[in-house]
Amino acid sequence: xxxxxxxxxxxxxxxxxxxxxxxxxxxxxxxxxxxxxxxxxxxxxxxxxxxxxxxxxxxxxxxxxxxxxxxxxxxxxxxxxxxxxxxxxxxxxxxxxxxxxxxxxxxxxxxxxxxxxxxxxxxxxxxxxxxxxxxxxxxxxxxxxxxxxxxxxxxxxxxxxxxxxxxxxxxxxxxxxxxxxxxxxxxxxxxxxxxxxxxxxxxxxxxxxxxxxxxxxxxxxxxxxxxxxxxxxxxxxxxxxxxxxxxxxxxxxxxxxxxxxxxxxxxxxxxxxxxxxxxxxxxxxxxxxxxxxxxxxxxxxxxxxxxxxxxxxxxxxxxxxxxxxxxxxxxxxxx
Numbered sequence: 001x002x003x004x005x006x007x008x009x010x011x012x013x014x015x016x017x018x019x020x021x022x023x024x025x026x027x028x029x030x031x032x033x034x035x036x037x038x039x040x041x042x043x044x045x046x047x048x049x050x051x052x053x054x055x056x057x058x059x060x061x062x063x064x065x066x067x068x069x070x071x072x073x074x075x076x077x078x079x080x081x082x083x084x085x086x087x088x089x090x091x092x093x094x095x096x097x098x099x100x101x102x103x104x105x106x107x108x109x110x111x112x113x114x115x116x117x118x119x120x121x122x123x124x125x126x127x128x129x130x131x132x133x134x135x136x137x138x139x140x141x142x143x144x145x146x147x148x149x150x151x152x153x154x155x156x157x158x159x160x161x162x163x164x165x166x167x168x169x170x171x172x173x174x175x176x177x178x179x180x181x182x183x184x185x186x187x188x189x190x191x192x193x194x195x196x197x198x199x200x201x202x203x204x205x206x207x208x209x210x211x212x213x214x215x216x217x218x219x220x221x222x223x224x225x226x227x228x229x230x231x232x233x234x235x236x237x238x239x240x241x242x243x244x245x246x247x248x249x250x251x252x253x254x255x256x257x258x259x260x261x262x263x264x265x266x267x268x269x270x271x272x273x274x275x276x277x278x279x280x281x282x283x284x285x286x287x288x289x290x291x292x293x294x295x296x297x298x299x300x301x302x303x304x305x306x307x308x309x310x311x312x313x314x315x316x317x318x319x320x321x322x323x324x325x326x327x328x329x330x331x332x333x334x335x
Contacts, residue, residue, distance in 0.1 A: 009241070010179045015107075016084065016092030021073050021099030032066040035059075068168060072104035080143040081175075083109045083182045093178045095145075108141035109182050112189045118253035129171025143181065148176045154192055154253055155203050158222060160208040167204060169222070171196050171235065171248050188242045195238040196249075203231050211254065224251055288315045 035058040042054035074082060074094060082094040084106040091106050154168040173192060175181050183186040204220065207227060211217045220227060232249040237244065294310070 010090065010183045013177060013178075014090065016094065016102055017096060018074075018100040018102050021075070021101045024069070024101035025073060025099075028069045032062050035061040035066070041267070068104050070104075072101050072106075074098065074100045074102060080142045081145055081178045082142055083178050085109050085277065087335040090109055090179065090183065097179075110141045110143055111182060111187050112143075113141055124284055142180050143175055143180075145175055147172060149173075150189075150192060150196065152196055152200075152254070155197065155200060156257055157204045160206060160321045161203055163209055164257035164259065165204070165209050165220070166253065166255050166257055167229065167251060168252050169196065169200055170252045171246060171247040173244055175243060176245045177243025180241065185242045188244060191242050192235075192244060196235055199231060199234040199238060203227060203234060209254075220251075220254060224254075227251070261276075284315070288312050291315065 011293065026097075039055055039058035039062070042051045046054055054161075058129050065320060066136070076082065076094060076097050079098045080095075083224060084091040084102065086103060091103070094102065150171040150173060152169060152171075154166050156164055156166050158164055171192070175188070185191040207218055207220050207223070210219050212223050217224065228250050232246050235249060236246040290310075
C-alpha cells in the first residue's frame with residue numbers, strides 16, 4: 001500500500017524547454033503578415049489548384065495557427081512560477097523572470113487560485129444584492145515563490161494542567177517545490193492553515209501556561225522561544241509533502257480564556273504577594289541578626305534573652321509591617 005502511495009506522489013520538479021518569447025513573438029507576427037501577403041499574391045498571380053492551396057494555407061496560418069502560437073507566450077516576474085500540464089499530464093514548472101515561449105497547448109494549474117476565486121465570488125454575491133451584473137474576480141494562475149505570512153485565528157486550547165487558554169500564532173513560509181504544492185495536496189494554503197492549527201494544539205497540550213514560581217519547568221509563558229522552535233519543526237514535518245518551507249513560527253497572543261481569567265489573575269496576585277512577603281521576611285531576619293551581632297560585638301548594651309526576644313519582635317514588626325511604625329519614646333528606666 002505504501003508503494004502505491006509513493007508512486008502517486010510527485011516529488012521532483014520538471015523544468016521544460018522554453019524558447020525566447022520575444023523571438024517567437026516577432027517571428028509569429030512576421031509569419032502572420034507573410035500569410036496575408038501570400039494570400040494576396042495567390043489571388044493576384046496564381047491560378048488553378050496552386051492558388052487554392054496557397055490561399056488555404058495562408059488563411060489557416062493567419063486565423064488558426066498564428067493565434068494558437070500566441071497562447072504559448074508566458075511572462076514571469078521575479079519570484080513567480082507556472083506549473084504547466086499538457087492534456088492532464090505534468091509538463092513542467094516554468095521559473096525565473098523573463099519572457100518565454102512554451103508548448104501553446106499547456107495549461108497553468110494553481111488550485112489555491114480556484115478556491116480564492118470561488119470565495120471572492122461568494123462574497124460578492126452575498127454583499128452586492130442590488131447589482132445584478134456581478135463579475136467573478138479572475139486571479140493569475142502563477143504561484144508566488146515569495147516569503148509569505150499566515151496569521152491564523154486565535155484558538156482556545158487546554159494546556160497541560162487543563163486550564164483553557166487562548167493562543168494565536170504567525171507562520172512565515174514559502175513554496176519551495178511547486179509540483180508538490182499543486183499535485184500532492186488539494187489546496188496548499190488551506191492545507192498549511194489546518195496543519196498549523198493541529199500542530200499548535202499538539203504542542204500547547206504538552207506545557208502548562210505558568211507554574212507560579214517553579215523556574216525549572218518549561219511553560220508557555222516563560223519558554224516561548226523553545227516552544228516556537230518545536231512548533232516550527234512539527235509544522236515543517238507535516239507540510240513537507242506539500243513542498244512548503246516553514247521559515248519561522250511565533251506565538252503572537254497568549255492569555256487565559258475569559259471564563260477563568262479573573263480567577264487566574266487572583267492566583268497570580270496571591271503568588272506575587274507571597275513571594276514579596278517571603279523576600280521581606282528573609283531580609284528582615286538578616287537585618288535583625290546583623291543588629292544583634294553588632295550590638296554584641298561592640299559591647300554597646302548587654303541584653304538578656306527576654307530583652308533580645310522583645311527587640312527581635314519590635315524590629316520584625318517595624319521591618320515587615322505594611323505601614324510605617326509610629327515610635328514610642330520611653331523616658332523612664334529600661335528596667
